[in-house]
Amino acid sequence: MARIPAPVATVRTAVRRVLSGLPRGALVLVACSGGPDSMALAAATAFVTPRLGLRAGLVTVDHCLQEGSAARAVAVTSWASSDFEPASVLTVDVSGRPGGPEAAARDARYEALTAFAAAHDAMAVLLGHTRDDQAETVLLALARGAGPRGMSGMPVRRGLLVRPFLDVSRADIRKACAALGLQVWDDPHNVDPAYARSRVRADVLPVLVAALGPSVIDNLARTAAQLAADNAALDDLAAAAVTDELVVADLSVLPDAVRTRVLHMWARRLGAGGSALSHRHVAAMDALVTDWHGQGAVALPGGILVARTDGRLCRIGL
Incomplete structure (x- = not known):
């Protein structure tokens, strides 16, 4: 029996960890854009869910912000149709929403995913955010002066939304996609300097890694987890x-x-x-x-x- 490549084992283990407590027969949805993070997530979920007695669905959100987005969304659901039911495209309108374009797209996406999950009685919607995404989130929060709540980053779980890959590096995600032969799409928004997160990814984090070493990404993500635990304890005291x-x-x-x-x-x-x-x-x-x-x-x-x-x-x- 061929040895499973370590990055593939890593992503499968991460998905298994967050789904292992769900009841048999439950529906789990993957939010998949076609990028490497969400494609690795979809592939790992397709492998794990039948072994846990779960059902897997896939949703891709078309924000209608780029030329060819509708065709790309259809291509993602066509790829997923053999392993996921449902495999659906959700088209959203981000115009007229408060905040910048990133915030508007995110809010529209999460609203659509949550509504779709509720309509299909899904028990979780999996998102492909990685450890690197978490580090970027902490730096952006620090720049805004957001305080401990903002610097606690993205939670592993919030309502139906679940992020299995917050302890997985972007590099391992890429390696998993290569090992599995997945065809991925690289969103040009991710390298567009018009977006603050893209500037952090392309300019700020590489400088920090060069100056402080590669562990800075792990340490930023670890800081977020520690602050999240502290915030939860303080919130419990406040709620009382x-x-x-x-x-x-x-x-x-x-x-x-x-x-x-x-x-x-x-x-x-x-x-x-x-x-x-x-x-x-x-x-x-x-x-x-x-x-x-x-x-x-x-x-x-x-x-x-x-x-x-x-x-x-x-x-x-x-």
């Missing part, structure tokens, strides 16, 4: 302190990291959710607790006003 109205005396004795999370969670509970809720809003609410000098109400996204009244923080104007 969130009530409909917040008592200033109770808030004032909380550690800063917990108190600001309480305020963030409370604002989201009031309806000020999404990316519009920023550090600036949380800092203004925190000043009602820690730097009180009779200031007026804080305006949150969604037309929500929060004020300090009789030693409490409460929503006003209802």
Whole structure:
């Protein structure tokens, strides 16, 4: 029996690890663009799922942002049709969405994938992000001043979305594709300097590797995992302190990291959710607790006003 190439074993093991707890007969979807990461993911999933008694489907999202994208999406599903059911193309419209083109495409893609998974009773949607992607995410978050939450990077699991390859290098993914004879497509957006992530990938990370050694990528990804664990613990502490109205005396004795999370969670509970809720809003609410000098109400996204009244923080104007 021929020995399985190490990179192929690596990607299969990564997929098996995240799927092993699912009930037999469950449907797992692979989000596949045709690039090396998602093609390796699809091939590994096609190998692993029957051995775990699972069903595999594949979805490719056409953002309609590049010439030939529709034909490429059809080619991916045609390749997948023998091993995946369903094998479907989802066409999305990214126009008019907030944020830059990367954020708009990502939000549209995740919405479409989640809706498709719900419609087909899928228990997971697998995404092909790698350890290198995680390192890039940490650097981008650091550049934005995103703090520990942003620097914790992409989670392995969030809802139905699962990322098996966050501990797998992009180099090993490429080697697995070559060993399996997979025909992959390289997205020109990945090397387009108009995108911040492309600049980090092409310019910033190579400089860091040259200066600090190749372990810098592993260390950045490891930092993200450590921060994610810390954030989860702090979020649990904060969640226990969130009530409909917040008592200033109770808030004032909380550690800063917990108190600001309480305020963030409370604002989201009031309806000020999404990316519009920023550090600036949380800092203004925190000043009602820690730097009180009779200031007026804080305006949150969604037309929500929060004020300090009789030693409490409460929503006003209802």
